[in-house]
Amino acid sequence: MIADPYQVLGIEPSADTEAVRKRYLELVRQYTPERAPERFAEIRAAYETLRDPVTSLKLRLFDLRSTDTFDKLIAEEKQHLWRQRIPTDVLLSLADA
Numbered sequence: 042m043i044a045d046p047y048q049v050l051g052i053e054p055s056a057d058t059e060a061v062r063k064r065y066l067e068l069v070r071q072y073t074p075e076r077a078p079e080r081f082a083e084i085r086a087a088y089e090t091l092r093d094p095v096t097s098l099k100l101r102l103f104d105l106r107s108t109d110t111f112d113k114l115i116a117e118e119k120q121h122l123w124r125q126r127i128p129t130d131v132l133l134s135l136a137d138a
Contacts, residue, residue: 046087046100054101061091 047054050064065088072080091097 046090049083049087050091058092058094058097061088061097065092 047056050061050068052060052064056064065084068084069081072084074081091100
């Protein structure tokens with residue numbers, strides 16, 4: 042995963058999906074795979090990251106630049122809860138809240 046997909050595409054994190062798509066198309070026309078293969082790959086990876094609504098939301102809400110980091114945080118929290126030996130009914134009631 043790339044470091045900052047918003048910076049690669051040159052857009053604000055508040056940009057909607059249409060703005061992301063338009064900017065991606067502009068950059069792809071400018072940086073073709075034949076002329077700049079590394080830059081094209083970077084732009085493509087940024088677009089793939091931001092076009093997924095779940096990943097885009099994670100980036101905006103948690104200001105995380107990597108889903109691996111987000112998944113790692115979730116796994117750590119699950120381990121923490123497991124070590125606490127919290128009864129299942131309490132966990133389920135928290136999930137409903």
